[in-house]
Amino acid sequence: MQVNETLNEGLKRGYAITVTAAELEAKVNEKLAEAQPDVEMKGFRKGKVPMALLKKQFGQRVTGEAMQESIDGAMSEHFEKSGDRPAMQPEVKMTNEDWKEGDDVEVTMTYEALPEIPELDMGKVKLEKMVVKADDAAVEEALSNLAETAQDFKARKKGSKAKDGDQIVIDFVGKVDGEPFEGGAAEDYPLVLGSNSFIPGFEEQLVGVKDGEEKQVTVSFPDDYQAEHLKGKEATFDCTIKEVKEPVAAEINDELAKKFGSDDLAALKSQISERLEAEYAGASRAVMKRALLDALDEMVDFDLPPSLVEAEAGQIAHQLWHEENPEVQGHDHPEIETTDEHNKLANRRVRLGLLLAEIGQKAEIEVTDAEMTQAIMNQARQYPGQERQFFEFVQQNQQMQQQMRAPIFEDKVIDHIVEKADVTEKEITKEELQKAVEELENE
Known part of the structure; x- marks a missing residue:
C-alpha cells in the first residue's frame, strides 16, 4: 500500500492512496478463509465449501468490503503517523472508476487539517469580577413584588362599578337555545376581570357592573372548545353580581412568608x-x-x-x-x-x-x-x-x-x-x- 502526498498548502492536505491488486486479493482470501468454517452450501458439508466456489459466490461483496477496509486502514495509519486531525470528514474519491478485478485501487484523499493551537499562559489573563451585594432596598423591592403577586381583594364602596383587574363574586346560569347546559352554572364564583379564565368576550361584558345588579352575557363558544356539543354554539349567561372587590397587595408579614413556603x-x-x-x-x-x-x-x-x-x-x-x-x-x-x-x-x-x-x-x-x-x-x-x-x-x-x-x-x-x-x-x-x-x- 502506498500513500503519497499531493497537496500541502497551509492547512490543506491531499494524498494519493494505492492499494495494489495483490494486497486486495490477499485480504479477500483472508476474509473468505475466516468465513469458510461457517458457510453452508447445497452439496457440501458445513465448512467444506471449496475456496473457488466461495470466491465465485461471495467474491464481489467481499472484495467491496476488503477495498473499504483497506482504504480506511490506510487513512487511520496516515493520521496516526502524521498527527493530523481533519477539521471535517476527509473527501475520498476513487480515481480509477473503470476498475476491474486484477487492477490496483487508486484513491485520492483531501482534507483540511486542524491547526496547531499555541500554548496559552492562563496566568496572564487579567479579569475583573463584578460583585453585587443584595442590600436592604433590593430585598424590600423584591418583597413588594411578591406581595403584589399574592394580592388579596377587599370590597369596594357599595355601588362602585367593577374595573378591569377587580374581582367580582357572581352567581350565573348558562343556557344554549334557552336550555341550561351541564357545567354552565355556579354560585358565589370569584372571577377576576381580565384574567381570561372564561370564554372570550365574557369578562369584558361585566366591566362596569355593580353589586346587586343582574346582567345577561351573550358569548359564542370557540370552534375548538373541548366539549363537542358546545363547539361554536351561542350561549347566554344570566349573572347576578353579589360583590365587587378591588385588588390590594398582601401585607408584608409572617403570613405572606408562609404563603411562599418560609x-x-x-x-x-x-x-x-x-x-x-x-x-x-x-x-x-x-x-x-x-x-x-x-x-x-x-x-x-x-x-x-x-x-x-x-x-x-x-x-x-x-x-x-x-x-x-x-x-x-x-x-x-x-x-x-x-x-x-x-x-x-x-x-x-x-x-x-x-x-x-x-x-x-x-x-x-x-x-x-x-x-x-x-x-x-x-x-x-x-x-x-x-x-x-x-x-x-x-x-x-x-x-x-x-x-x-x-x-x-x-x-x-x-x-x-x-x-x-x-x-x-x-x-x-x-x-x-x-x-x-x-x-x-x-x-
Missing part, C-alpha cells in the same frame, strides 16, 4: 437575599465570560480551516436572516449570502472554539452523565406532559446530545481558565451591573 418573614428575606445574589452572580459571570473571550481573541492567533469558517459564517447568516424575517418558519427562502461581518464573527467563533476545545482536552475536562441528565431534564420541563418523550428523543439523537453537551463543556473550560487567571473583584451597585449586562446584549 417559616417567617425573616426567613423569606434571607431566601430573597440569596436568590438575588445568585442572580447577580449569574449576570456578573456572563459579563466576565465575554471579557475573557475578548481577551483570548486578542492573545491567540493561528490559521483557521477555511471550511469551518465558511460553514460557521453560513450558519450565522442563516440565523440572523431568520431573526430579521420571523414570519418565515421553514427553509424555503432565497439563498442567503454571507457578508464580511458574518465572516469576521465566524473567524472569532471558530478560533475560540478550537482554543477552548484544545484547553479542555489537555485539562481532561469532560461532561459527566449526571450533568447531561440534568441538562436534558431542565430542557424537558419546557414540554409539560411530554417530558419522557423528549428524554427518549435526546437519548436516540446524537446530534441533539452534542448540541446540549457543547455549552456545558464550554462553561467548564471557562471556569477552568478563570481559576488560573488573574482575577480581581470589584464591588459595584445593582444598577452598574445592569448597565454592563445591557451593553453586553447590545453588542
Whole structure:
C-alpha cells in the first residue's frame, strides 16, 4: 500500500492512496478463509465449501468490503503517523472508476487539517469580577413584588362599578337555545376581570357592573372548545353580581412568608437575599465570560480551516436572516449570502472554539452523565406532559446530545481558565451591573 502526498498548502492536505491488486486479493482470501468454517452450501458439508466456489459466490461483496477496509486502514495509519486531525470528514474519491478485478485501487484523499493551537499562559489573563451585594432596598423591592403577586381583594364602596383587574363574586346560569347546559352554572364564583379564565368576550361584558345588579352575557363558544356539543354554539349567561372587590397587595408579614413556603418573614428575606445574589452572580459571570473571550481573541492567533469558517459564517447568516424575517418558519427562502461581518464573527467563533476545545482536552475536562441528565431534564420541563418523550428523543439523537453537551463543556473550560487567571473583584451597585449586562446584549 502506498500513500503519497499531493497537496500541502497551509492547512490543506491531499494524498494519493494505492492499494495494489495483490494486497486486495490477499485480504479477500483472508476474509473468505475466516468465513469458510461457517458457510453452508447445497452439496457440501458445513465448512467444506471449496475456496473457488466461495470466491465465485461471495467474491464481489467481499472484495467491496476488503477495498473499504483497506482504504480506511490506510487513512487511520496516515493520521496516526502524521498527527493530523481533519477539521471535517476527509473527501475520498476513487480515481480509477473503470476498475476491474486484477487492477490496483487508486484513491485520492483531501482534507483540511486542524491547526496547531499555541500554548496559552492562563496566568496572564487579567479579569475583573463584578460583585453585587443584595442590600436592604433590593430585598424590600423584591418583597413588594411578591406581595403584589399574592394580592388579596377587599370590597369596594357599595355601588362602585367593577374595573378591569377587580374581582367580582357572581352567581350565573348558562343556557344554549334557552336550555341550561351541564357545567354552565355556579354560585358565589370569584372571577377576576381580565384574567381570561372564561370564554372570550365574557369578562369584558361585566366591566362596569355593580353589586346587586343582574346582567345577561351573550358569548359564542370557540370552534375548538373541548366539549363537542358546545363547539361554536351561542350561549347566554344570566349573572347576578353579589360583590365587587378591588385588588390590594398582601401585607408584608409572617403570613405572606408562609404563603411562599418560609417559616417567617425573616426567613423569606434571607431566601430573597440569596436568590438575588445568585442572580447577580449569574449576570456578573456572563459579563466576565465575554471579557475573557475578548481577551483570548486578542492573545491567540493561528490559521483557521477555511471550511469551518465558511460553514460557521453560513450558519450565522442563516440565523440572523431568520431573526430579521420571523414570519418565515421553514427553509424555503432565497439563498442567503454571507457578508464580511458574518465572516469576521465566524473567524472569532471558530478560533475560540478550537482554543477552548484544545484547553479542555489537555485539562481532561469532560461532561459527566449526571450533568447531561440534568441538562436534558431542565430542557424537558419546557414540554409539560411530554417530558419522557423528549428524554427518549435526546437519548436516540446524537446530534441533539452534542448540541446540549457543547455549552456545558464550554462553561467548564471557562471556569477552568478563570481559576488560573488573574482575577480581581470589584464591588459595584445593582444598577452598574445592569448597565454592563445591557451593553453586553447590545453588542
